[in-house]
Amino acid sequence: MVERKRQFLVRWIVSIVVLVVLLVLVNGVSREFDRRLDLTAAGTHTISPETGNILSRLQEPVILEYWVSEKLPSGLQNLRRDTVDYLDEFQRAAADAGGRIEVKVIDPARVIEQYVKEQAGDGEEEEPDPMAAFMGGPTSPADTKKAELAQQGIPELQGRSIKEDGIEVVPFFSAIVLKYLDRESEGIPVHTTLEGLEYELVSRIAKLTLESKPVLAFFQGRPDDMITQGPDGSPLPAPMSRFDPLLDALGDRFEVRKIMLTEESLIPEEAQLLIIAEPDGTTPRQRYEIENSIRSGRPAMILASTTSGSMDRGFQLTPLNPGFSESFGKWGIDIQPNMIVSSQRQCGSIETVTEGPLGMRMRVPQPFPVSPGAAGNNLDGTSPFTRGLQALVFPFASPLIINEAVADAAGVKITPLAKSDSDAWLTPFGPAVTAPMVTPPKDPGMQKSRVLALVAEGEFPSTFEVGSKIPSWDPTLEVTGGEEGAPLVEASESVESRILLIASADMAKYTSLNMYRQNVGFLMGSIEALALDPDLAKIRGKVQLASALRETTRDERTLVTYGNMAGVPLLLLVIYGLISASRRSGARHHEALHMLKVPANAGEKKEAS
Amino acid sequence: MSSIMVVMRRECGAYFHTPIAWIFIALQMAIMSFFFFQYSPFFIIESADMRVWFGLTPFMMMVFAPAVTMRLWSEEIRTGSTEVLLSLPVESRDLVIGKWLAAVVVLLASVAASLGIPATLGWLASSPVDWGPIVGGYIGTVLAGMMFLALGCWVSALSSNQVVSLLVGVTVGILLVLALSPDFASYVSSSQPVLARVIESLGVQSHFQAIERGVLALSDVVYFLSGTTLFLTLCVFQVELRKQ
Numbered sequence: 001m002v003e004r005k006r007q008f009l010v011r012w013i014v015s016i017v018v019l020v021v022l023l024v025l026v027n028g029v030s031r032e033f034d035r036r037l038d039l040t041a042a043g044t045h046t047i048s049p050e051t052g053n054i055l056s057r058l059q060e061p062v063i064l065e066y067w068v069s070e071k072l073p074s075g076l077q078n079l080r081r082d083t084v085d086y087l088d089e090f091q092r093a094a095a096d097a098g099g100r101i102e103v104k105v106i107d108p109a110r111v112i113e114q115y116v117k118e119q120a121g122d123g124e125e126e127e128p129d130p131m132a133a134f135m136g137g138p139t140s141p142a143d144t145k146k147a148e149l150a151q152q153g154i155p156e157l158q159g160r161s162i163k164e165d166g167i168e169v170v171p172f173f174s175a176i177v178l179k180y181l182d183r184e185s186e187g188i189p190v191h192t193t194l195e196g197l198e199y200e201l202v203s204r205i206a207k208l209t210l211e212s213k214p215v216l217a218f219f220q221g222r223p224d225d226m227i228t229q230g231p232d233g234s235p236l237p238a239p240m241s242r243f244d245p246l247l248d249a250l251g252d253r254f255e256v257r258k259i260m261l262t263e264e265s266l267i268p269e270e271a272q273l274l275i276i277a278e279p280d281g282t283t284p285r286q287r288y289e290i291e292n293s294i295r296s297g298r299p300a301m302i303l304a305s306t307t308s309g310s311m312d313r314g315f316q317l318t319p320l321n322p323g324f325s326e327s328f329g330k331w332g333i334d335i336q337p338n339m340i341v342s343s344q345r346q347c348g349s350i351e352t353v354t355e356g357p358l359g360m361r362m363r364v365p366q367p368f369p370v371s372p373g374a375a376g377n378n379l380d381g382t383s384p385f386t387r388g389l390q391a392l393v394f395p396f397a398s399p400l401i402i403n404e405a406v407a408d409a410a411g412v413k414i415t416p417l418a419k420s421d422s423d424a425w426l427t428p429f430g431p432a433v434t435a436p437m438v439t440p441p442k443d444p445g446m447q448k449s450r451v452l453a454l455v456a457e458g459e460f461p462s463t464f465e466v467g468s469k470i471p472s473w474d475p476t477l478e479v480t481g482g483e484e485g486a487p488l489v490e491a492s493e494s495v496e497s498r499i500l501l502i503a504s505a506d507m508a509k510y511t512s513l514n515m516y517r518q519n520v521g522f523l524m525g526s527i528e529a530l531a532l533d534p535d536l537a538k539i540r541g542k543v544q545l546a547s548a549l550r551e552t553t554r555d556e557r558t559l560v561t562y563g564n565m566a567g568v569p570l571l572l573l574v575i576y577g578l579i580s581a582s583r584r585s586g587a588r589h590h591e592a593l594h595m596l597k598v599p600a601n602a603g604e605k606k607e608a609s
Numbered sequence: 610m611s612s613i614m615v616v617m618r619r620e621c622g623a624y625f626h627t628p629i630a631w632i633f634i635a636l637q638m639a640i641m642s643f644f645f646f647q648y649s650p651f652f653i654i655e656s657a658d659m660r661v662w663f664g665l666t667p668f669m670m671m672v673f674a675p676a677v678t679m680r681l682w683s684e685e686i687r688t689g690s691t692e693v694l695l696s697l698p699v700e701s702r703d704l705v706i707g708k709w710l711a712a713v714v715v716l717l718a719s720v721a722a723s724l725g726i727p728a729t730l731g732w733l734a735s736s737p738v739d740w741g742p743i744v745g746g747y748i749g750t751v752l753a754g755m756m757f758l759a760l761g762c763w764v765s766a767l768s769s770n771q772v773v774s775l776l777v778g779v780t781v782g783i784l785l786v787l788a789l790s791p792d793f794a795s796y797v798s799s800s801q802p803v804l805a806r807v808i809e810s811l812g813v814q815s816h817f818q819a820i821e822r823g824v825l826a827l828s829d830v831v832y833f834l835s836g837t838t839l840f841l842t843l844c845v846f847q848v849e850l851r852k853q
Binding site: 382 | 625626628631632634636638639642643645646647652655657683722725726727729732733734735736737739740741742744745802805810815819822823824825826827828831832835838840842843846849850853
């Protein structure tokens with residue numbers, strides 16, 4: 001008996017050990033040859049074919065270094081594994097497309113440790129320098145190496161982890177560096193999410209592999225509008241354009257060429273994107289050139305409104321006439337000649353100087369209703385231009401009207417990107433922002449959501465009649481029927497193109513960008529998406545569907561919360577009660593019929609008596 | 610196969626003809642909905658997805674799976690009906706699988722009861738809901754649930770006391786979900802990187818999170834199926850041991 005039990009135990013223990021070994025092996029193999037099924041609608045976790053297109057152009061391998069610490073803070077526990085898996089997938093996609101990517105995962109702690117050992121081995125270990133520590137400089141070889149890494153775009157970050165005795169601050173690294181030939185490396189210094197990583201990598205690879213910087217043509221409608229003071233009121237060494245700070249920032253990635261749109265200063269052939277800022281009084285010839293540029297397939301970004309304002313000089317307003325109504329009208333777009341005023345709930349703010357305690361002058365933020373904002377559901381979360389943005393502010397914006405029937409007839413697809421809140425109203429132009437302007441209208445019907453930015457795509461038809469004279473560079477000649485002997489407009493094929501229309505001429509100006517910093521990312525990202533490879537825009541548009549909630553009433557929220565929390569459980573118990581009662585009744589009926597031969601309602605009668 | 614179905618039907622009857630399964634499902638729904646709608650800022654973050662819901666799932670499974678399975682064997686052992694059951698011409702393996710499948714039916718019923726949540730999202734969403742991650746979350750819930758129920762079956766076969774079975778089941782669940790968590794892995798990673806990898810490979814959370822994100826990885830599916838196989842085998846062993 002004992003022997004039988006012993007044999008049984010031995011047999012089973014051996015079987016279980018074999019099973020465990022087999023399971024470990026199967027798990028190991030499945031990890032090694034992992035296959036993933038991306039269930040997201042947009043394929044957020046899958047490398048898209050557009051990426052393959054871009055990677056297929058790689059002549060030489062791109063080295064992709066992922067600098068990541070072994071220890072990561074809470075909330076980023078899966079980052080290392082997920083990123084490594086993703087980079088492996090990326091490498092496979094590149095290989096399938098004929099491109100070459102080399103992925104290296106580097107632990108910065110080991111690199112720093114190695115550096116410290118080398119320093120110690122060379123006898124160059126220095127005493128900690130208290131003055132350096134006081135000045136915030138490196139005090140040890142490890143600090144020196146960290147500073148060196150930070151310069152290479154691999155900064156040490158800080159996160160938080162939960163420990164037994166509270167919160168622990170965890171220093172960690174998570175950066176991606178891309179290297180190609182001997183060109184200056186590109187990097188993602190702070191990598192904490194896989195969201196949008198495909199775009200971040202591919203856009204950098206696209207930039208790395210470019211022989212020269214892409215060219216942007218920049219046309220400012222009011223070149224005389226200059227600034228002479230910095231945001232703090234200090235005088236600038238020389239007057240500069242209000243758009244210069246943005247153009248300087250773009251200079252890192254693009255070659256920006258300012259153009260005047262005159263006979264001598266045309267749109268360069270090699271320009272990837274035409275930016276039109278604050279158009280005012282655009283002449284027919286300029287419009288002709290712009291239209292031709294768009295119809296040739298070159299995308300355009302237009303910042304246009306019917307009002308420009310100042311936030312630093314008594315909120316003065318300047319009327320603008322963008323001069324695009326003839327083109328836009330035929331494409332189903334209209335810029336209305338009014339200014340949008342938003343409720344104080346969803347607008348930008350400005351800093352006003354007020355007198356504080358002890359007569360001190362303080363800067364206090366105040367709502368600025370003539371800077372309507374777009375946030376949450378009012379931003380298209382699926383568009384490559386507005387994906388991932390929390391909020392945007394459109395100073396002195398004019399409403400954009402979309403005429404879908406006209407657009408459809410012209411073969412143009414228009415998508416609103418940003419809308420004001422539903423309480424916004426319109427105010428006519430005035431020389432300055434006044435109190436009546438920002439007072440809500442008495443008729444609530446005047447208040448509604450207005451389009452603040454849109455993207456128009458398609459093969460834009462020409463609005464200049466074939467066979468008519470090409471407008472003269474001298475607009476005065478147009479009054480007398482045009483230039484004599486002027487060339488005629490010829491029929492031409494239109495190529496698919498895109499226009500990003502932003503209904504605020506002031507959005508990209510220095511003062512505005514300084515105040516509404518969230519707009520910087522939008523403008524830079526949009527310019528990148530428009531100017532670089534069109535495939536990049538598609539990759540950038542890949543996003544886990546926003547799936548935002550619509551505006552809900554209190555009653556709806558209560559219904560949903562208590563319906564699920566209490567309603568469903570109660571319903572289940574009621575169903576059980578009914579099933580149980582039905583079973584009891586059935587059992588009694590069965591007993592009455594076949595076993596006891598007593599009337600089915602005998603029990604009830606007895607109870608009643 | 611037919612014996613498995615007979616056992617399963619008998620156990621399903623024991624679950625659904627008594628209030629056990631109904632109370633279990635109702636309680637689970639109430640607690641999960643409380644955390645989803647009241648405790649987490651569902652109406653503030655305004656995101657029509659179920660990541661918070663599925664994030665809670667391993668923690669709920671850790672407690673509720675042993676609660677569902679605690680009576681499966683313990684009750685039989687306590688009342689002595691195991692002797693009768695094991696004397697029947699039915700393989701121990703079929704008995705174990707039949708009982709486990711009955712518990713899986715309860716799990717599927719609880720999943721069905723929670724379909725009100727995606728329906729709610731569909732009603733409140735301003736744009737089309739991305740159903741992929743939600744379907745992935747449910748697949749993950751069923752896979753993880755199957756593993757936890759297999760664990761509960763095994764633990765139930767260890768003792769004649771249901772409370773002891775519940776406590777041991779919850780303890781092993783805590784080990785799998787909390788002790789072998791990615792948090793703990795990152796905690797030990799600086800001193801013991803290999804151990805951290807092992808912890809990450811064995812823990813439920815690191816496998817469940819990818820599925821919850823909308824990525825169904827072969828390695829994660831294999832992990833849950835391996836766990837289920839292992840615990841069911843251990844349960845068969847335990848039952849066979851009683852036969853001896």
